[in-house]
Amino acid sequence: MTRALVDYTFWTFVYTAGAVQAALLAMTLWRRPANRAANHLLAVWVALSGVDLAVKALYWHLLSPEWFRAYRFVALFPFLYGSLFYLYVRALVEERKFQPRDLVHLAGFAVMLVFNAYVLLGSHARLQSMSARWIAGERAIGAWFDGPLFLYSLSYVVAALVRVRSYRRQLREYRSDADRLSLRWIDAMAGFQVAIWSVAIVQSVVYLPILNYGLLFGLVAAWVCMVGWFSLGQPPVVSKPEAASVPDERDAAAATDTARFAEVEGRLAQLMSGEAPLYLEPALTIGQVAKRSGYPEYLVSAVINRRLGGSFCDYVNRLRVEAVRAYLVDADESRTILDLAYACGFTSKSTFNAAFKRQVGDTPSNYRRQHAAAAIT
Template structure:
């Protein structure tokens, strides 16, 4: 099988799966409609981007539509960034200011107007034959790679902040979803780095290497999206949104210091500890700082300072500490020796064995099974 046939086969498979998944995301009934729609748009844009091989077989000559299709790559990461934003924050809504993300796409097309979009077919052919020396194409490639770097950094910064906010305000196992989303972004980053390498070869003396890398990218890209959607669709509660109005504790402290209002009430601390022992809110697997704030009638802002600043713990670790102490009491109780580790972890508020083992080892230095055997 030659390179062209292989490229066509891989392209057709990629297009079919990408468009099928996009159709599913756009039609499935879910409360995460915006997130699903954004990821579907991302898949459609990706499908347009990878359809080059088939498009070139159909088109007899260079066209404005073909060039426009190429420029859709400038929309991939902006849409992915908005998707991440919608996943992280429950109150995400489209705003007019998001139109700024179209700017690179518009710039890339505007600079092609004089010598490509507005000229005849012969001039278009000449333009593409000499692509390595065309300043417009060189500029667009530089602009694209700058855009990739900027958006990848922006996504990682967004995920980092969202995870911190989650740790400071939530205690459910869903924090693992942000770790997984981080992993997915890392893999996607690798994909774009390989694409960057492909483009280097495209403008070098070895353009044929670029074509082989392109085939590898298509296969890799296909596997990534299948992996992502398999994970997401098999775990509908994978992502738990947070309120974008929430502030990091370090920002709250900074604001309090400026207004000279930074203070932590010891009575509230005793009230919190008594509440945790008597009411055991940690047994609720999805307990949030807002839930405890409502029960204790302590403002979320003050409670967050109390736990994250005074006690020096994330809310996530604060709740898990009580869960692990409860687990240790159960493991020590000889009358409950028949309870399995799985039964115990569900009873004390964990949702998965991996998160329970991680938290238990962090707190005690042992796994639950090893701890029970050591008694």
């Protein structure tokens, strides 16, 4: 048995395992109630990846010209992956189902299907010749579309990340636990796709034994496992941040209602002080604060932005940082810094550290150490 066939045998097992994993994951995602519209799209995406891996496993196991047609067909599936990623992200942040007009995002796949018709509709003799050249290691067949694939798919990944960034910005304006809901797994999914396409581009331009098609689609199999890890643990996504858009007439009312700003500010100070200040609630939203204050949400938002400075998230985190500082200078306080941060309403270590450094100009640990040294002297 040649070395090439040994390699094919190894990757056949990897691909088969990935295809089975993809089938199970797709069924699970389709039935998952959280983020239903988005998970339906993700299920289709994962299922296509599974079909892609299964066909490659069969072809590499049989090395049959009859399967080469199917092999070249699924080779076009990556032209769907970038657009499906974009549609998945859009469904997450907007709770928007797939519509007939969204078929335009599948145009790249349709165009490449036409360009590859000479392979898909070729005679048996032609397929046999192409298959033999492919098995022998000639990668010129279809390699020309690796560049367009990378650029086309990358544009969709960038568009998806732009939507995520906009979503995060809106979320920070209205939720103090925005970091927990900010779709960090999307960054990992995007990075994994870019890595896969980068390997594809390198192996099509220069021959490197380690960067072969086996490794490339081995990464696809690993990607399926990664998607399973992240997607099945997703919390329900806040698809429309509360009060993300406020009617124009309310904006106008807030602008002319400055006479009430002082009383609203006083009410907020009352809610954020005392034995059980409101900022201690980790998932606090501006809607909840407005409800407790008894004032309209647009008015509370206007007071925070114009009188107290910054967004709602900035305002709440400032209060939390001040509460943590009070604990850090207390010599009798034995809890860890992270425990104190959580006790004061933070839900993320990174968010706490960034807010503390921005407000105090020092790290929490150094701040505590300096005050402990000052107390001894």
